[in-house]
Amino acid sequence: MEKTMTHKGVPFERLKIASFDFTCCEGCQLQLANCESSLPDFLGLLDVRNFREISSERYDDYDIALIEGSISRQDEVERLLKIRKQAKILVAYGTCACFGGVNSLKNRHPVEELIDEVYPGMAIETLPVRKISDLVEVDLFIPGCPVDKREVERIVVSLVKGSLVTLPKYPVCVECKAQLTTCLFELGEICLGPVTRAGCNAVCTSGKTPCLGCRGPAEEINMAAFLALVKERGLSLDDLHEKLAFYNAFEPFLNHEA
Amino acid sequence: MKRDYAIAIRHLSRVEGHADIHITVKDGELVEARWAVVETPRFFEVMLKGISAERVPFLTSRICGICSISHALASIRALERAMEITPPLAAEQTRLLAMQGETLQSHALHLFFLMAPDFIGTSSVIPLMQSHPDLVRAGLQIKELGNEISSVSAGRCTHPVTLVIGGLSKAPDKQRLLQLRTMIQERKPALESACSFFSSLVMPDFSRETEFISLCNGSSYPSIGGRLISTDGVNRDENDYLLMTNEYTREFSTSKFTRLSRDSSVAGALARFNNNHALLHPKARETAEQLGLRPICHNPFMNTIAQLVECVHILEEAENLINSLLDMDLQEIKTPYAPKAGAATGAVEAPRGILYHSMETDAAGHVVKADCVIPTTQNNGNIHSDLRALARQALEEEKDDRETEKLCEMMVRSYDPCISCSVH
């Protein structure tokens, strides 16, 4: 395949991209193959150098590395460090990579319990789940469980065009209101929408299920006011905790509680 | 011809998850043929402990990004049975529709993105966009349709949002159902053209007799719940899943193994076909005939064809489900429930085969014990045995290591293994 394409008469380099998955469900990588109608255009922007899930060709000369999943084994740490060395832009791709994701729920249990329960008697290696930025420097975060393909497309286009990559700074409520959904708090539930970064188009709340905060905290959230809200409405603090802990995205705010 | 070779594939490509293939031949003798799953375990069964029932489907769906709907629905079914909740009919129909969408999407991904490059001889689908644009376009259209069916019925295609304990949190929008029906009709030709492409292919000639396990409800092609049956004549209740699986571990694999009447058994499209062929839509049966697929088929490569046949069935089935949903008043979509203690199993036919979730709850509706048995786990043993048989057959046919490697990769891919799912 030819390497340079032209746009507006100006040659541009396709992004030499690689995608790697670690401890995760691979749902985020799967999104890369979604939005089928624009998929050919999208792939036209990329020079896929390494993407095991869809291609047998593997090269190590990528510039951009998408890292999906969290880290929970020593061999993963080493793989990640190696990727960091090569990648000019390392992207934490998806909630698992950005925050640890649901996998982090495992950290609440001692390792022995985990192994005894699932692999009794087997020598299984496992480390507490860590997010990517705990181990290496991350250049770009694309949160979401799974990531929103339209957002990924927008970000890739920005990278190609050299424009600024941004995520919404405001919370999910903005998008929720634009869909005319009924606020989950009005339905008597705790929703993390008011403290979670928008960009998912309020997909959960518009399906009438509470936001669990997969995209992590919005900018400068008012956690104290949010806790006051939950208490004031007489909602269950256990429920709140389960939600805040679900994706591990609100870890820095959890001790706020006391 | 080389009589000594070692094939070592680290992290097999174009499959979901991480696994290696090792084949060693010494002096023309097969020494080793191993399929080793090296995926990192996530310990979902332990994570689930203490989680409230309400949240469980959101957690279990994260076991797998490709068949998240199946996982959500398996745990929902287990919990609803454990807590004795009967969801309204509209919700059941919508769930069935969501399953059709997911299977269609997953099959399309496998057929066009993962398998087609093998048949055409490329390393990925990307060069096919230039060389076989019509095929890729058809694949994208079918995949998009699958995603759209899931989105309309479950709120999102990967990691559903509206599938909840008791029914649905939100009914599908009738306007969108109508559009969806039109979309299905419009995309049938794409599937037909894909069928004619696949009918032109010659499947590798390989067969090894084994046992096929699937759900069966006697009245329709299986999807959610039913009895557990096998081609060896086993027929059990859903809750008796442990007797079907007999899980065991092997030290080289983080994915477990199962067995039933023989050393190994198979779940998946081919198993469903072999067990429930008569319940397929006539059109799908016709397609099977054209593609040379007849029950009971023991060629693992034909799993791909069984998937294609199922796609034909799904398009018809989805249309029927949409029609029945359009006739319903979608007001009653969720049965209110009070949490209670109980235990039960939920089995569904995920795209890659029968998926069991078994859940035990306490009086407050929190999970106290969970167990999930994944289709790929059930196929592990069979992949293993097939790999050995295939490697031996290749030796007899005097194939060289390159050819053998390609053939083995392709055989494993035919199972459409979903490894991160199997190591959960």
Next chain:
Amino acid sequence: MHDLRFVIPPQDINREDFASSVPDFNRRSEIMRTDFGYKCMVSNIVRLTEQEKLFQLRIIDPVERALFRFKPGQFLMLEVPGYGDVPISISSSSSNHEFLELCIRKVGHVTSALFSIKEGARVAIRGPFGSAFPMDEMAGHNILLIAGGLGIAPLRAPLYWLNEHRDRFLDVHLLYGAKEPSQLLFTWQFDEWKMINHINLHTIVERADPQWLGKKGMITDLFNDITIATATTYAIVCGPPVMFKIVCSWLDRLGIPMNRMFVSLERRMHCGMGKCCRCMVGSTFTCIDGPVFDYWSVMNLKEAI
């Protein structure tokens, strides 16, 4: 049964309809064009410093070009298709009808895109927008211009005006401060300003380098160098927000009436037309009522500086 359709056909938006009248963006009759820009060619790009470039634009359509007019102090919205638009002060002479000059600092998304374009590229402008320095009202007075850093950009248009109408003004002082000598802009025009136009130019830098022979310090250090007849002086101040406060209160103490001091404010803007509300200060729009305000108004605008 009842067809309610009413469509504003795009062809109604044709510029030609308005060609006979002066295209003043502030006119109601031009309802259809507020979203369209004038297409311009970037005819020249001059690198001023590491961070600043001077862009010379030429409106492509001759009719539009002939009719485009602005007043010193006004700004325009500069659109780089695909990247966005940003408010930029016009820093060329208002009597130059051929070219527009914009002095731009690279700070973010759109400005970075601008820095990567080459001569000959096409961009668009909307405007001019906003209020202007009251040059006619100032005539017959002493003028004190105070610029800090990039603040010289919006002052260049009034400077041109002063130069072109030099005989209508008494003494003109320009105090100009920058962080480093290399960051002083338009140095090639200094002599022209001083010699030909008899402007008293005083420059100062915060951090001098060995070649620098001029003064070193803050802009306020220049105040001692000049004597001002407060009763007959108008002042124009432009620079970073901190500078406004210090300089204006000093001028205030000197006795220059607040309504004779003018500042040019900077706020976030998305439309330039008083619709997006991003630029409001107190209860005023920077884009419509400003960016040029007299100091008295600014004092009343709460949080303005």
Next chain:
Amino acid sequence: MIYKVISKKEFTGFVDALVHSNRSFGPKQVATDHRGNAVYQFQPVHSVADIAFDYSATASSAKHFFLPFREELSHFHFHGNDWEQQISYEANPVVLIGLRACDISALNILDDVLLNGHFPSPGYLARRKNSFVIGMDHLPLPDCFCKSMNHHTVTTGFNLFCSDIGDHYYLSINSSKAFNFLREFETREPNYDDNCMLVERRKLIQNGFQTDIDVTALPTILDIEFDSPVWEKWGDKCLNCGTCAMVCPSCYCYSLTESFDTNLNGASREKKLYSCNLVDFAVVAGGHNFRPKNGDRLKYRYYHQHRGFAENASQQICVGCNRCGRACLAGINPKDVINDLRMEKESCMTCVSSSPRKI
């Protein structure tokens, strides 16, 4: 304005005919909240039976039919070194049924801002011209304060306004379009009794208000209280979620973003409704935030709503529907905030001179 009376049965037929042949929206129940109250929104309706004429108030206003939450303002097509800008001001016609008087007042205020200012907004104009608005009077809800804002009645800005007078509706016809449509249905001239009933109805509404906000000299008070601790107090509660502005019928602030198409052959300029409560509303290049604190941002919403800007002649733009108050999770509502400010002022001992005016 022409007045007519129509029987409710005939009116149903009229609305049904209108709804059948046009894209129409009316109040519909979308959920039941945890207190057991119905939640309404303006939703697509396909027959008159879909419309909940006796609704209380919609959670979100009707503004988005005129100012969509998201819209493409223009599209650039690139070719070679050059580009074309394409703008279309096409709006699909809509029929909106059942707007309250305050909702229509809000539209009039938006007209004022977006059409009567220096730079009229063509997209808004196209939508406004392409709509057919049927207003209906309603008894006030306990927390409505539109009477305080003088927006409990409305005389312009609609095509047709219906007042409920028992078996009939008293129609105020404000457009020839409406008049022509009604020709096909049976109406009559209002008689003495009808007029009396209309006055009765108005009185009933007028006297039904339970919430009153004292807005006398509010703009001045807001100016004086610019640095009041009241802002910080309420600001501390604010979640910065923008909900208030999104549901508000008269908030119109927006944000622009531009992005390339995936095929790089074009780019689109998109407008999104924004809110002054969102953290980055006043952030400028270099990251400086002119309003870094919650209280600063909240204050600005009140400034805009209750003090007004020069652009719309310093007119208050709040119509008193209390949608923001109802929607706010933090319990911030105009009544309490404004009362707090007043208290603050009234308990203030030192004399503050009134805000100086521009000369």
